[in-house]
Amino acid sequence: MLKRKIDHYIKRYYETTRNALLVTGARQIGKTYSIREFGKSFKSFVEINFIDNPEAVEVFRGAKGSADILFRLSAMTTIPLIKGETLIFFDEVQKCPEMVTAIKFLVDEGSYRYILSGSLLGVELKDLRSEPVGYMGIKDMYPLDFEEFISCVGINDKIIDSLRNAWESRVAVDEFVHSKIMELFRLYLVVGGMPAAVSKYIESNNLQAVMAVQQDVIRLYKRDIAQYDPDNKLYIEEIFNLIPPELDAKNKRFILKKLNENAKFERYQNSFLWLKNAGVALSVYNVEEPKIPLLLARSRNLFKLFQNDIGLLAAQYAEGIQLRIIRGEKNINFGSVYENAVAQELVAHGIEPYYYNNKKRGELDFVIELDGKVLPIEVKSGKDYEVHRALSNIMECKEYDLSEAVVFCNDNLRVEGKLVYAPIYMVMFLEKSNVAPTYYKVDLSMLQ
Structure with missing residues (x-):
C-alpha cells in the first residue's frame, strides 16, 4: 500500500x-x-x-x-x-x-x-x-511527489523531518544522508510518481518492468487523445511526442514551426490546452516582470511544456537512459529532467510556476509566488551551478528588490548573501503556508 x-x-x-x-x-x-x-x-x-x-x-x-x-x-x-x-x-x-x-x-x-x-x-x-x-x-491530485516516493521506498519520517529542518534553518545536511537522498532523487527521475510504476519498482526493483508499466500509461494517454478529441488528435499527439525533444532544446520553449512551417498559435492553442486540462502535460508560462501578482505579467503564447510525470518523460527518451541517469553519468543532459521534476513538484504542491525571460537580463528557469513574495529559482544539474548570469542580474535589480533566490543543484546546502544553494531534492519543501485568515473590520462608530 x-x-x-x-x-x-x-x-x-x-x-x-x-x-x-x-x-x-x-x-x-x-x-x-x-x-x-x-x-x-x-x-x-x-x-x-x-x-x-x-x-x-x-x-x-x-x-x-x-x-x-x-x-x-x-x-x-x-x-x-x-x-x-x-x-x-x-x-x-x-x-x-x-x-x-x-x-x-x-x-x-x-x-x-x-x-x-x-x-x-x-x-x-x-x-x-x-x-x-x-x-x-x-x-x-497528482502523481507521487518526491517526499511521498522516498517514504514509500523506506525513508522514515525522522530522516525527512531532519531534511526539512535543514532547509528551514538553512544548514547543510549530513553528508552521508545527502548522498543517499541524491541517489534516491536520481531513482525518482527514472521511476517517477505513477502509482503502478512505483509499486512495480518496490516489488521487483526491476527497471525494465517499471518502464513497461510506464509505456502502458503512455499508450493509454494516446488512446485517450484519439477517443476524446478525434478532430485534433493528430495535433495533440504530435505536441505530446515533442515534449522530450523540446525540453532538450536550448530555450525549452515550443517552436511551432517544428509542428508546421506555417503554424500559428491560434490553430494549436486548443491542443496545448487539452494536454494541460487533461493533466497529461504541465504548462509554465513566461512572465514579463518578476513582480506580484505574477499572473498579471503572464504572456499568453510563450510557455514551456513539461511532462506530468518525470518517470514518463524518462520512458519517452531512448532506451537505456534509465541506468545512466541513476549512475549520474556526466554525458547526459540532466537539465531538462531536473527542470521537469521541479515543475512537477511545484504544481503538486499547489504552486503555479512561471519563468522569466528578458533580452537584457537573461532567463530564469522558474519564478513563483511564496509567502507574499516572488522567489526566483534556478535549476543546475552540473558543476558550474555558481554561474547564473540572469539570476545575478535580477537579484541586483533595485526595481524588483527580491529578498532571496534559490539555486537547486547537486551539492549540499549553503547560503551566500541572498542566494540559497540547495540540493535539488529540497524542492519538496517548497509549499504554500497554511496561513490563518486575515480579518479586517472598518470602524463605523463615528458614522452611527
Whole structure:
C-alpha cells in the first residue's frame, strides 16, 4: 500500500464538513485507490463507475431531486444504504456531469456522504456551469511527489523531518544522508510518481518492468487523445511526442514551426490546452516582470511544456537512459529532467510556476509566488551551478528588490548573501503556508 498525502487530506475533509468532495486529475495517478481505501472506514461503501457501468449514465439522467436519485441508486446496488454510515462514490463523473450538479440536492438531503472522482480527459470539470458551490469541494491530485516516493521506498519520517529542518534553518545536511537522498532523487527521475510504476519498482526493483508499466500509461494517454478529441488528435499527439525533444532544446520553449512551417498559435492553442486540462502535460508560462501578482505579467503564447510525470518523460527518451541517469553519468543532459521534476513538484504542491525571460537580463528557469513574495529559482544539474548570469542580474535589480533566490543543484546546502544553494531534492519543501485568515473590520462608530 502506497502512503499518499491525499489520504490524510480526504480523512480531514470529511471530519470537518458535510459537503461532498470531487477528486480530479490525470488517469492512472491513484484517485480511485485512495478513495476506496477511505471507503473502508465506513460501514457501507457504494461505488458507481460511469465508464465501467455506462448504463448508469442513462439511469441517473433525468432524475428529479434527491429522492428520485436515491431510489434509482438503491435499484442499482445490493449494498445496503445505511443512514449516516454510508459513503457513496461516483467514479469517472466526466461521463455523467449531471451527477455533479445533483450533488447539491444529495448533500442537502443529508442521509449519506458523497465523494466523486473524474479524469480531466476531454472535460474541464472545474468549469462546469452548474458546479454546486457551497456543497462540494474540489481537490486536484497528482502523481507521487518526491517526499511521498522516498517514504514509500523506506525513508522514515525522522530522516525527512531532519531534511526539512535543514532547509528551514538553512544548514547543510549530513553528508552521508545527502548522498543517499541524491541517489534516491536520481531513482525518482527514472521511476517517477505513477502509482503502478512505483509499486512495480518496490516489488521487483526491476527497471525494465517499471518502464513497461510506464509505456502502458503512455499508450493509454494516446488512446485517450484519439477517443476524446478525434478532430485534433493528430495535433495533440504530435505536441505530446515533442515534449522530450523540446525540453532538450536550448530555450525549452515550443517552436511551432517544428509542428508546421506555417503554424500559428491560434490553430494549436486548443491542443496545448487539452494536454494541460487533461493533466497529461504541465504548462509554465513566461512572465514579463518578476513582480506580484505574477499572473498579471503572464504572456499568453510563450510557455514551456513539461511532462506530468518525470518517470514518463524518462520512458519517452531512448532506451537505456534509465541506468545512466541513476549512475549520474556526466554525458547526459540532466537539465531538462531536473527542470521537469521541479515543475512537477511545484504544481503538486499547489504552486503555479512561471519563468522569466528578458533580452537584457537573461532567463530564469522558474519564478513563483511564496509567502507574499516572488522567489526566483534556478535549476543546475552540473558543476558550474555558481554561474547564473540572469539570476545575478535580477537579484541586483533595485526595481524588483527580491529578498532571496534559490539555486537547486547537486551539492549540499549553503547560503551566500541572498542566494540559497540547495540540493535539488529540497524542492519538496517548497509549499504554500497554511496561513490563518486575515480579518479586517472598518470602524463605523463615528458614522452611527
